[in-house]
Amino acid sequence: MDSQNLSDIRYAIRALPTLKNRLERLERQIGEAEDNVVQLKEKYEQESRDIERLTDESFSAALLRLIGKYEGKLTKEMQEQLQAKNEYDKALDNVNQLKAERDELAKRIESLKNQQRTYEAELEKRKKWLIDNADSDSFKLYNDLDKQINALAKQLVETDEAIRAASRAAATAQEALQSLRSAEKWATYDVWTDNGIFSHMAKYNNIDQAQSLLNRLDSQLQDLRKELADVNLNLSAGFTTISRTTRAVDYWLDNIFTDLNVRSMIRNNQEYISNISGKIQSVISQLKRNKEKIESDIKRLEKNKEELLLTLNLDK
Incomplete structure (x- = not known):
């Protein structure tokens, strides 16, 4: 591998620490977003049960029909159910988006890790070359730095x-x-x-x-x-x-x-x-x-x- 390619790889893998930190933040965000989904799902299911109770011709439903408030109550409950469903769907979509971003980021990190391994292997190869050429000026300079x-x-x-x-x-x-x-x-x-x-x-x-x-x-x-x-x-x-x-x-x-x-x-x-x-x-x-x-x-x-x-x- 020539020196230019090595320099390009070194430049690319400098992003690894930042990307790893970003991946950790994403994992935390996903955990929080999933907790939110669970809560919104429970809210949506509760609103759905409220509508079921109204449509089961229970005593309270019959009473609401008698006093003319049944339709208004049912409309209100359906609106609340629809709002809860929308919030739940948005939260679920947010989780899916975060997971997609995480998966893409994980692939980038894995690719850079592979490049890092290639880079480190090439450096080891060059260190070995220096040892084999211990009489060279480069080895003396390297040894002095060491x-x-x-x-x-x-x-x-x-x-x-x-x-x-x-x-x-x-x-x-x-x-x-x-x-x-x-x-x-x-x-x-x-x-x-x-x-x-x-x-x-x-x-x-x-x-x-x-x-x-x-x-x-x-x-x-x-x-x-x-x-x-x-x-x-x-x-x-x-x-x-x-x-x-x-x-x-x-x-x-x-x-x-x-x-x-x-x-x-x-x-x-x-x-x-x-x-x-x-x-x-x-x-x-x-x-x-x-x-x-x-x-x-x-x-x-x-x-x-x-x-x-x-x-x-x-x-x-």
């Missing part, structure tokens, strides 16, 4: 791992912030009320939860640093812990000064974690931008490889 792609693929894996590590740390930071916010609410309540042990327990339960989460975050940040060895970030642990001594003073003295001190420590920790969370989000954004660029570079190099194969002259 090495660049492999190096980028390794970077892509590392970037994905870094994104996952950063996302885990970001989620933990948000959980810790939530616990600290709850602790602050109870600490504020503790400052202005005298609710005894209940408010103390609620406050320190949230503080303990935050401390546990921050311990986890510290470990996750260490993992993140390993993934970001080439990124300069100041994410060192600096969470201000609330000591057991502070708890005892806060509980036994229970005055506004110790309560305000605890609340101030909680707020300082919130500010610290918010700062870390912002840095982690910045890292994630940068990593995602890097990932997009790597993926773009890989696509460009893959295209270059493909172009090289397309331009090969196998008759040489």
Whole structure:
């Protein structure tokens, strides 16, 4: 197969993803249209039963005849039956049209798939030719492109791992912030009320939860640093812990000064974690931008490889 025919096939099969998406939408439309047909058929059958009841000379029909309203009622029911039949026929026709469109589209897709298989087989043939002609300039260029792609693929894996590590740390930071916010609410309540042990327990339960989460975050940040060895970030642990001594003073003295001190420590920790969370989000954004660029570079190099194969002259 010559290079021009290969180029034509490549151009044609580019439509495959779009056509496949369109086929999926059509399948959903057909399902919805068939449900509508079932509903309209039931409506039509109900209207038909209403007419049957009127024409069976039932007591109600006889009564309508007696008071002179039978013809009007029958006409109304027949009009409703006709309208229901028209709606049912239209819906059925719509289903048939959608199915015809689906079948035609499925044939186009199958034809393109066949061309795609032909295209891929020809590319494999040309790759084999390159291997058999390893001393050619084309092989050297192709091999160089392959090495660049492999190096980028390794970077892509590392970037994905870094994104996952950063996302885990970001989620933990948000959980810790939530616990600290709850602790602050109870600490504020503790400052202005005298609710005894209940408010103390609620406050320190949230503080303990935050401390546990921050311990986890510290470990996750260490993992993140390993993934970001080439990124300069100041994410060192600096969470201000609330000591057991502070708890005892806060509980036994229970005055506004110790309560305000605890609340101030909680707020300082919130500010610290918010700062870390912002840095982690910045890292994630940068990593995602890097990932997009790597993926773009890989696509460009893959295209270059493909172009090289397309331009090969196998008759040489």
